Amino acid sequence: MPRPVKCRRVAHIPGTIYFKPAGIPLRELDEVVVSVDEIEAIRLKDIEGLEQEQGAEKMNISRPTFQRTLASARGKIADALINGKAIRIEGGNIEMAQHRFRCGRDGTEWDVPPDAMTQGQPQYCPECNTPQELPITPPAFYGRGRGRGRGRCHGGSRW
Numbered sequence: 001m002p003r004p005v006k007c008r009r010v011a012h013i014p015g016t017i018y019f020k021p022a023g024i025p026l027r028e029l030d031e032v033v034v035s036v037d038e039i040e041a042i043r044l045k046d047i048e049g050l051e052q053e054q055g056a057e058k059m060n061i062s063r064p065t066f067q068r069t070l071a072s073a074r075g076k077i078a079d080a081l082i083n084g085k086a087i088r089i090e091g092g093n094i095e096m097a098q099h100r101f102r103c104g105r106d107g108t109e110w111d112v113p114p115d116a117m118t119q120g121q122p123q124y125c126p127e128c129n130t131p132q133e134l135p136i137t138p139p140a141f142y143g144r145g146r147g148r149g150r151g152r153c154h155g156g157s158r159w
C-alpha cells in the first residue's frame, strides 16, 4: 500500500471556485488551477495576517512547506491576473474531505468520505463491526482551536 500523503488542514473552503476575466469566452482562456490548500495559505497569510510560522501551524504543515504553498499560490494568481487567465480552485491534499472514526472497542481508526455519511447512520468498524456514532474529528473541529493535532489525518507521515 502506498504511503498516504499527509493532509493539510484547511479551515475555510472558498465558496466561489471559478474566476474568469469578464467578456472573454471560457474556451478562449487559459486557466490556472489553484488548490484549496494554496488558497488557505493565502487566506491565512494575506487575509488573516498571520506569520508563516502561525499559518504553518494552522495547516498542520512545516514552515518551508507553508512558504512553498504560499509562493505557488501567489505565482498562479499573479499569472492569471497579469496574463488574463481564468482561475479554478479545486483539489489539494486537504483534511476536510474525510471524517475519521475510531472504534471504541478495539481502537481501529478509519476514514469515511462525507458522501458516505448519509442521514447520520452509524459507521461500522471494519475490524469488529461495532457501530460508531461520531467521528473523532467532526467538521466543527476545523477552523477552531490551536495546537497541532498531529497524526489526525491518515496517521500523518511526511511530505
Ligand SMILES: [Zn+2]
Residues within 6 Å of the ligand: 103, 104, 105, 106, 107, 108, 125, 126, 127, 128, 129, 130
Ligand atoms: Zn472495532
